Amino acid sequence: MSDHSAPAQNTTTSATTTTTTTTTSAATTTPAPTTPVTVTAAHLGTATVLLRIGDLTVLTDPALDPGPADYPAARPLRRTAGPALTADQLPPIDLVLLSHDQHADNLDPTGRTVLARATTVLTTPEAAERLGGAAEGLATWESRRITAGATTVTVTATPARHGPPGTEEVTGPVTGFVVEYEGGTLYLSGDTVRHDALSGIAERFEVDTAFLHLGDAHFPSTGDRAFSMSAREGAELARILGARTVVPIHYESWEHLGEDPAAIPGAFSAPDLTGRLRLLTPGVPESL
Numbered sequence: 137m138s139d140h141s142a143p144a145q146n147t148t149t150s151a152t153t154t155t156t157t158t159t160t161s162a163a164t165t166t167p168a169p170t171t172p173v174t175v176t177a178a179h180l181g182t183a184t185v186l187l188r189i190g191d192l193t194v195l196t197d198p199a200l201d202p203g204p205a206d207y208p209a210a211r212p213l214r215r216t217a218g219p220a221l222t223a224d225q226l227p228p229i230d231l232v233l234l235s236h237d238q239h240a241d242n243l244d245p246t247g248r249t250v251l252a253r254a255t256t257v258l259t260t261p262e263a264a265e266r267l268g269g270a271a272e273g274l275a276t277w278e279s280r281r282i283t284a285g286a287t288t289v290t291v292t293a294t295p296a297r298h299g300p301p302g303t304e305e306v307t308g309p310v311t312g313f314v315v316e317y318e319g320g321t322l323y324l325s326g327d328t329v330r331h332d333a334l335s336g337i338a339e340r341f342e343v344d345t346a347f348l349h350l351g352d353a354h355f356p357s358t359g360d361r362a363f364s365m366s367a368r369e370g371a372e373l374a375r376i377l378g379a380r381t382v383v384p385i386h387y388e389s390w391e392h393l394g395e396d397p398a399a400i401p402g403a404f405s406a407p408d409l410t411g412r413l414r415l416l417t418p419g420v421p422e423s424l
Contacts (some may be wrong), residue, residue, distance in 0.1 A: 172319025173287060175345075175424045179416040181219040182241050183327070183349055183386040186226065188421065189317050191285025194231045195254070196324055196347070198223075198247030199240065203389065207240040211355045215241070217389040220419030223250050230284045234259035235296065235326030235349075236310040237267060241390050242327065256282060258291055260309045274311065277340075290316040292341075295333035296326040299363045307363065312337075320344040320424075323377065327353075327386065329362060330369040338377050345414075345424050346379035349386035350400065351393030366395055367403035374404070374412060381424065383414045 173190040180186060183197035203218035223246050232254045237243045243251070251257050254270055258280060261273030274280060274293035281290050292314045298307035312326040314337065323337060323346045337343070352366035364386060365373065374382045384400050387393055404413040416422055 173317045175317070175320065175322070176421040177347075177383065177416060177424055178221070178421040179383070179385055179418055180221050181217070181389050181418060183235070184219060184247075185324075185347060185383075185385060186221070186421070187322075189289060189315070189322075190287030192230050192282065192287045192289060193227055193284070194233060194315075195226065195229045195250065196233045197235055197242040197326075197386075198232060198250045199242060199244045200246040200250065201240075201244040205244075207244070209240075211357060211392075213240050214391045215244075215389060216391060223247075226250065229254040231255065231282050231291075232257040232259075233291070233313050233315075233324060234263060234271075235312065235324070236260055236298070236308060237263040238308045239327070241386075241392075255284075258282075258293075258313070260293075260311050262309050276311065277336075287317065292316070294323070294326075294337050295331075296328035297331050297333070298327045299329060300361050301331075303361070303363075314341050314343070316341075322424075323347065323379065325349050325365070325373070327364050330365055330373060334373060335376055343377045343379045345381040345383060346374060346377055347383045347385055348373065350384050350395070351387040351390075352395035353392045354394050355392055364393070367399040370400075371403040371406070371409060374409060379412065381414050382409075382412050383416060383424075 176188045178186040182199045185196045187194040200219050200223045203215040205215040207213040257271040264271040264273030276293050279292040294312035296310040296312045298310045310326050313324045315322040321344050323343045325348045327349050348370045349364050350370050351364050353364040
């Protein structure tokens with residue numbers, strides 16, 4: 137699935153106009169049908185997902201330190217459980233999709249070692265400047281084509297806001313991603329709350345599978361202000377996107393992700409969302 141574009145039209149101009157006509161005879165050969173790309177996903181924990189899209193191996197938001205672990209900061213983070221796979225168990229990574237680099241639940245010290253080995257890292261422009269190396273920044277709605285073997289995907293940066301209005305300077309910039317491949321489209325929300333700009337994704341893309349960062353993140357020092365979507369907000373976004381499948385991630389293994397995971401099936405139990413929710417078994421590649 138791709139961005140909506142205007143249909144091609146015949147255009148009449150001055151004497152420089154060239155008209156190309158294709159003549160078809162009875163002996164025309166029917167093109168062989170394209171084979172949809174096979175896609176698998178393994179949820180390693182938090183927002184870390186190992187994707188295989190045809191010949192392309194993708195890792196998202198690598199937070200791979202063993203748990204428990206503490207990360208001192210103005211708003212300290214505590215990891216309560218480690219990932220389903222260690223960094224040493226990962227295959228070679230062609231592409232890392234990094235929503236942001238400023239929080240340890242999206243990129244931790246072990247995750248940074250994985251970035252150093254990856255062929256390409258796509259992230260925010262600010263994170264790319266800090267990280268250097270293979271990191272490339274994408275502004276919102278900017279796209280990049282990535283090829284591995286016989287597989288080419290188009291990655292587009294999408295809007296994300298990591299908290300209520302006015303908190304952007306504290307939380308820092310974040311991005312989501314849309315990944316288009318032969319036969320389908322994935323959406324990875326990044327750490328974001330529900331806000332109007334997300335509707336632009338549905339206007340531009342037909343999303344097949346949406347990986348939504350949930351957990352309803354809160355901190356003692358910020359009161360009732362949320363810094364990621366709740367299960368209910370994720371269900372609302374799923375309706376807007378019209379996604380065929382919704383895979384919740386970023387909802388466990390950290391103290392600030394305080395919403396009970398049992399809220400997720402309940403939020404997706406409405407008749408219009410029946411059959412869309414897909415809970416992945418940690419560490420196990422599953423076909424999408």
